[in-house]
Amino acid sequence: MSVSHSKRVCQIIKLKPEAEEEYIKIHAEVWPGVLAALERAHVVDYSIHYYAPLQLLIANFKYIGADYEGDMKKVAEDPETQRWWKVTDGMQESFNQGAEGSGKEVPWWATLPEVFRFEGKA
Incomplete structure (x- = not known):
């Protein structure tokens, strides 16, 4: 279901080749506190994909809150x-x-x- 007031975000970064195995491993069990901070910040439908030939991590998520900058600041302040x-x-x-x-x-x-x-038909 699409949320009409949502903001979609797509981000990329390069994964160091020597870190591939560990990065994938830790993301199989992301810390609950990290997930809770994202949830409090109104982030939903978050995924990270990996394109190995170019070592690209591609993240996609939806933001469904009313203050994106403020909520991202709260995530950054979370211990x-x-x-x-x-x-x-x-x-x-x-x-x-x-x-x-x-x-x-x-x-x-x-x-x-x-x-x-x-988005196709609702």
């Missing part, structure tokens, strides 16, 4: 999420010049513009 990012950031390489890690001023994951959407 459990900060601990998670300390583990995962070291496995990744940002495409954003000047990025220093998740939750910092320059976004760690690059956000992609939407160029096409087909």
